[in-house]
Amino acid sequence: MKKRYSHFIRPLQIFLDVLLINLIVYLIYDKQYLNSYFLSYISLFWLLTSYLFGFYKVYRYTRILRILSLLIRQFSIFILGYFAFFGIFREGEIVNNQFLILTTIIFTLSIAKFLWFIFLKKYRALGNNFRTTIVVGFDDSSKNIIKLFKSKSNLGYKYLGFFSNKPVESSEYLGNINSVFEYAKTNLVDEIYCSLSKLSKDQIKKINKFALEKDIVLKLIPNSNELYSKNQSIEYYDDALMVLNVQKLPFEFAENFYIKRIFDIFFSIFVCVFILSWLIPIIWVFVKMESKGPLIFSQPREGLNGDHFVCYKFRSMKVNEESDKIHAIKGDLRVTKIGAFLRKTSMDELPQFFNVIIGDMSIVGPRPHLESLSLEYQKDVEDYLKRHIVKPGITGLAQVSGYRGEIKRKSDIKNRVRLDIFYIENWSFLLDIKIIIQTILNVFKGEEKAY
Structure with a gap:
C-alpha cells in the first residue's frame, strides 16, 4: 500500500502563507488594518490569485528560475489587488503602514518560498519523500534519465531498475517488457518511464491502462525529433532532459x-x-x-x-x-x-x-x-x-x-x-x-x- 504524504505539502504551504500574511498585519499592529474586512480581503485575494496563476504548482523537478518567475507574477497581481482595497473601501487614501505591510509581506513570503524549495531539496537528498521509478525500454534517452535519477538525489527519485526485451548484463535489469506488469503488482512503484523508441503504440496503450488502474504515474521518454499531441505536456529534468507527462486527470491536481x-x-x-x-x-x-x-x-x-x-x-x-x-x-x-x-x-x-x-x-x-x-x-x-x-x-x-x-x-x-x-x-x-x-x-x- 502506498503511504505518501506529498499531497499534504501544498495545502501546508498555502496555510502557512496565509497565516504569515495575517501575522504580519497583526505584528505591525495598525488598528485600521486589524479588522475582518481587510484580513479576509487580502487572504481571499491571495488564495484566488495563487490558484489562477499556479503559484503553488512547484514540483520536484522545478528549477529555481521557475520559482523566481512565479514570485514575480504572483506579487505583480497581488500588489494591484492590495491597493485596490484602498480604492474600493478607503477611496484611495494612504494610511499608516500601508507600504510597510505590503513590502513585509512580499519579502517574507519570497523568503518562505525559497526556504520551502531548498528544505524539500535537502530533505529528499537524505532519502525522504521519494518516488520509486522504473524505466521500460533501454536506449540512449532512457540511459540519460537513469543517470539523472542516480546522480540527482535531491530530486527525490528512487530508481528500481529497467526492463528491456534485449537482455542486458546489469544488476538493474529487471526482465523483459512484458514482465513490468507483474513487477509493478508486487513492488511499490510510483512512476513508470517508457521509451517511445523502444515500445510500440499498443504496448504504450497497455501500460497506460495498467498505470491508471494501479494509480501509477506514466511518463514518456520522447524522440527529440518528433512532434507530440496537446494531450501530453513537456517537462524538463535538469534543464536538458525532456520528458513527456501523459495528460493529468483533473482530480490529480x-x-x-x-x-x-x-x-x-x-x-x-x-x-x-x-x-x-x-x-x-x-x-x-x-x-x-x-x-x-x-x-x-x-x-x-x-x-x-x-x-x-x-x-x-x-x-x-x-x-x-x-x-x-x-x-x-x-x-x-x-x-x-x-x-x-x-x-x-x-x-x-x-x-x-x-x-x-x-x-x-x-x-x-x-x-x-x-x-x-x-x-x-x-x-x-x-x-x-x-x-x-x-x-x-x-x-x-x-x-x-x-x-x-x-x-x-x-x-x-x-x-x-x-x-x-x-x-x-x-x-x-x-x-x-x-x-x-x-x-x-x-x-x-x-x-x-x-x-
Missing part, C-alpha cells in the same frame, strides 16, 4: 480535489439541515404505514479504488432477500407505493448526503454499483475500472443524460461508463453545477427510467 470536497461538505450540510431535518420524520411515517422494516436501507457498494462502503437510501421496497443481488425493474412487485414515489422523484437517494459528509461519496460522480454487478460489467466494458479512480456520486453525467435505472442491454452499461469516463477526464466545477441543476430539473420533469 490537489486544488481540484479540495474545491470539490469543500463544495460537497457545505452543500450536503445545507441539504441535511434545511431539507432532511424536517423531511425524514414525514417519510418515516409514510414508509412505516405501508410496510414493516427500517426507514433507512443500507447496502454495500463499491467506491473509490474499488473499496466497499455502506450506501444509505430511504427504503423503497418491502424487506426481501434479493435486494443485494437484483436491481429494481419496471413493475417490480417489491417496490411499495410510497417507494415508487420516492424512486420516481429520486428522493430515496437523499440519505446519501450523509455518505458525502462522511467522505464515502461525492455529490456528482459515477453511480456506485453492487459488487456482484460490478464484476459482471467488468467483463463487458474494457475501461470499467477507471470509474473507481474517483468517489461515486449521488448523481452523475450518465444519469442526467438518460442512462439510469435498469440495465437491459450491454450498450446501456457501455454508454454509462463512456459518460462516466468523460466526466472524470473533463471535470470542472462548472460541470458539477450543471449536472446538479439538470438533476433538480429532471426531478420536476419526471424521468421515464426512474422506477
